[in-house]
Each structure stands twice: as C-alpha cells, then as structure tokens.
Amino acid sequence: MRYHVDEHGYYGAYGGAYIPEMLYPNIAQLQADYKTILQDAEFQQEFQQLLADYVGRPTPLYFAQRLSEQYNTRIYLKREDLCHTGAHKVNNTVGQILLAKHLGKKRIIAETGAGQHGVATATVCALMGIECVVYMGAIDIERQAPNVARMKMLGATVVSATSGSKTLKDATNEAIRDWINHPEDTHYIIGSVVGPHPYPDLVARLQSVISEEIKNQLTQKEGRDYPDYVVACVGGGSNAAGAYYHYLDRPEVGIIAVEAAGKGIHSGESAATSALGTPGIIHGSKTLLMQTSDGQITEPYSISAGLDYPGVGPMHAHLFTSGRGEFISVTDDHAMTAGRNLSRLEGIIPAIETSHALAVFEQREFLPEEVVVVNLSGRGDKDLNTYIKYFNL
Structure with missing residues (x-):
C-alpha cells in the first residue's frame, strides 16, 4: 500500500480537490506547477538558505x-x-512565500488557530514586503492574544471570524471566501496538510x-x-x-x-x-x-x-x-x-x-x-x- 499522495491528489480514498468554480484556475495552476517549482534549483537554494540562516535549521x-x-x-x-x-509552521510559510513569488502573487492570506501559522505567515510577508491578511476565530483571538499582537507588530491585518464556533474551521471558511473574491493577485498559504490538492502534499513536502x-x-x-x-x-x-x-x-x-x-x-x-x-x-x-x-x-x-x-x-x-x-x-x-x-x-x-x-x-x-x-x-x-x-x- 502507498502512503504518499497519488497522481490524482488522493491518499487512498481521501484527498482530491472539491472547489468552487472561481478557484479552479488557481488550484489548476498550483497542481500543474508546484512540483516543478519546488524542485527548481534556484528555489531550493533560496529555500535551504532561508531555513538555515533565517529559521535556524x-x-x-x-x-x-x-x-x-x-x-x-x-x-x-x-x-x-x-x-x-x-514552531514548525515557519518551514511551510518560507516555502510558500517563495512559491507565491514564483507565481507572481502580490497578496497573501492565511488562516490560523493557535496563531503560530499566522505569526509565521506575517513574518515571511514582512521579510518579502508582501501584504498579509490573517483570518482567526474570535475565540482564538482571545485565548492567543500574544500571537495576535505579534502578527500586528509584523504588519499583518488580523480579521476576526465570528461565525460558527469562532475557531479554526470558521477562520478557514473566511479565508476561502476572501480567495474566491481575489483569485488573481492572492495566494492562500494554508497552514496545515488540509485543503484541496495539492495543498496537503505541498505542505507535507515543505515540512x-x-x-x-x-x-x-x-x-x-x-x-x-x-x-x-x-x-x-x-x-x-x-x-x-x-x-x-x-x-x-x-x-x-x-x-x-x-x-x-x-x-x-x-x-x-x-x-x-x-x-x-x-x-x-x-x-x-x-x-x-x-x-x-x-x-x-x-x-x-x-x-x-x-x-x-x-x-x-x-x-x-x-x-x-x-x-x-x-x-x-x-x-x-x-x-x-x-x-x-x-x-x-x-x-x-x-x-x-x-x-x-x-x-x-x-x-x-x-x-x-x-x-x-x-x-x-x-x-x-x-x-x-x-x-x-x-x-x-
């Protein structure tokens, strides 16, 4: 049995890309290009150098x-x-900010629960001089106040998700809505091995x-x-x-x-x-x-x-x-x-x-x-x- 993703974006029975039509061009572009970009010598050199000199690996x-x-x-x-x-989150955001640059994106959105992915995204956006919007559940904003302050200190806009349980699921919903409304110039840095293919594999490879x-x-x-x-x-x-x-x-x-x-x-x-x-x-x-x-x-x-x-x-x-x-x-x-x-x-x-x-x-x-x-x-x-x-x- 294989445990890595297959060519269709599935792990066994799980995975795939169930997406609204508005996001199809973005996801199709990622699916077509992510492996090529990740394996590019220039990308790898910059990625490895940032992991060593910036992340501390x-x-x-x-x-x-x-x-x-x-x-x-x-x-x-x-x-x-x-x-x-x-936290480990920065391994992924460093890789995805470089990917976003390769794709010519000018704006970054992200979701966060504990706030670590939000901080890591805000950090790399500050590093690269790119606009950053982070969605976070209202309850998580309250219980993770130090990380909210860090994101704002780094120049990110933190948007409170006030629907549902007001936690990670709802922050993700809001981020996807934003992406649907800004498909051309925005890259969504998903913080975990979730979401439509190729994100689970992309994040796993970077981690x-x-x-x-x-x-x-x-x-x-x-x-x-x-x-x-x-x-x-x-x-x-x-x-x-x-x-x-x-x-x-x-x-x-x-x-x-x-x-x-x-x-x-x-x-x-x-x-x-x-x-x-x-x-x-x-x-x-x-x-x-x-x-x-x-x-x-x-x-x-x-x-x-x-x-x-x-x-x-x-x-x-x-x-x-x-x-x-x-x-x-x-x-x-x-x-x-x-x-x-x-x-x-x-x-x-x-x-x-x-x-x-x-x-x-x-x-x-x-x-x-x-x-x-x-x-x-x-x-x-x-x-x-x-x-x-x-x-x-």
Whole structure:
C-alpha cells in the first residue's frame, strides 16, 4: 500500500480537490506547477538558505534523559520549538512565500488557530514586503492574544471570524471566501496538510525537512537513521506529516498520532476525529470529519487552539483507515499534566498542542531499548495564560 499522495491528489480514498468554480484556475495552476517549482534549483537554494540562516535549521534532536528515566524508554525531542517564530509552521510559510513569488502573487492570506501559522505567515510577508491578511476565530483571538499582537507588530491585518464556533474551521471558511473574491493577485498559504490538492502534499513536502533531519541526527546519535516510533500531535496535522514523511514506507517505524479528546471522546466536547469521524468533505478535500448523520459539521473542542479542528488531513485519514498509523486520543487534563511534567523535568515549556503528544507515555508503554522521537512542534509562550488559569499559577 502507498502512503504518499497519488497522481490524482488522493491518499487512498481521501484527498482530491472539491472547489468552487472561481478557484479552479488557481488550484489548476498550483497542481500543474508546484512540483516543478519546488524542485527548481534556484528555489531550493533560496529555500535551504532561508531555513538555515533565517529559521535556524537544523533544529536539535534532544535526548530527554529525565523524561526517559521516568518512562523507562529512550525519548528524543525534535526541537521545532526552537525555530524562528516558535514552531514548525515557519518551514511551510518560507516555502510558500517563495512559491507565491514564483507565481507572481502580490497578496497573501492565511488562516490560523493557535496563531503560530499566522505569526509565521506575517513574518515571511514582512521579510518579502508582501501584504498579509490573517483570518482567526474570535475565540482564538482571545485565548492567543500574544500571537495576535505579534502578527500586528509584523504588519499583518488580523480579521476576526465570528461565525460558527469562532475557531479554526470558521477562520478557514473566511479565508476561502476572501480567495474566491481575489483569485488573481492572492495566494492562500494554508497552514496545515488540509485543503484541496495539492495543498496537503505541498505542505507535507515543505515540512518533510523535519524527518529528513531526524534521519541524519539519529544516525549520529544511535547509529541508525530511524526510531522505533515517531510521535506527533494531530489537528490538521502538518507537524505530524513532516515528522512521518520519510518513514511512511518504512514498516519498522511505528507511527503514532495523538489527537485532542477535549473533555472526553464521547463528552460532546472533543476533537478526536479518528474516533468520531466519518468520510466527508471539508475545505476542499475528502477526509475523516466529525459530522452529524445528515452531514452537518460537529463543532470540535479542545483546550488547545491548534487542535480543535473537526477533521484531519487526508494523509492522516488514510494512515488511520489503513492501520499504518496508531491513533491515540488525549484529554485536556492529561495534556496539561504532560506539559507541566516536561517543564519540570527538562526545563522546556511546550505548546499545549505538543503536550498532547507528550501525554502518550501515560497512555501506552514502550520498551526500555526502544527509541521514541516526539516532535516538539512548538513552545508554550503563547499558552502561558491557559497554563496559568488551569494550574492557578
């Protein structure tokens, strides 16, 4: 079975491009040109140089000794939190801003939940001198105030999405509406492995630098280029796609995806798509989606602004359905405890998204000799207010 995208833009049964007619020229242009542009020598030279000199890559692969002792296994943390802007998101925005330049676009739009993708988009737009508009749910604007301030400081316009659950899904809806109204001069930098083909593959390719580095770093540290398991949190799932990318076709590597169970999988306040989802179409692609029996999207919930999305990217839907990926759902309480645990054991305050991935060690056992790489997708600065309220700090 293949786990990468096929020539029609599908991962197994999931993917495709279900788009309004107004966007067809934009999507058709991207589908026709994205691989050629990404493989162009000039593009790659500029991309790699910016990743090194601007983003700060390669990010360290850190052996978490005290965490490893606690759980009696060998835990490495891929330190995406040390990227410029504080998360993996900037890998994608650097690549897509260069792509937009190649396509002659003069304006950038984006959606954001936790705000990290918005900050990363605003950052590269400032770098390149291009207009930037970021859509963000009204609730997320409130709970991610530091990131909203950063976007504005960088010169971006932040537009509040006030419909629906006022979170990531609704911000994405508004961004797509904007793109429909400005198809000629605007490029939409989607922040995750979601949306119509080629976005899931485009974003996964740009994030694949994560697993590429893990291979090189493990070779130096363990004498082999693969872990026994690679673990990442999944909302839309771009950090996970990047961490899994070079291991998808290597059965000796276990793939573990950690989703947000909110207040419990069956509490009615959850974002555990693998447990609750059925095939459906959202934001231009067919994937697993939390929805009612008549196809109305169920409002997701998570304490983490980056994980409360009602679906997953089509790559992850295929990994789940095929059995290639092991999906684990983690509640708010378990995630918050795992975040505090890492802070106190290793001196690293993780983003709450990442805290979900770290909670895997309370959910399942690993052998003492096994090597487990956790993608530490972002740092916790943006979430301090949530941590403060939760723990009464």
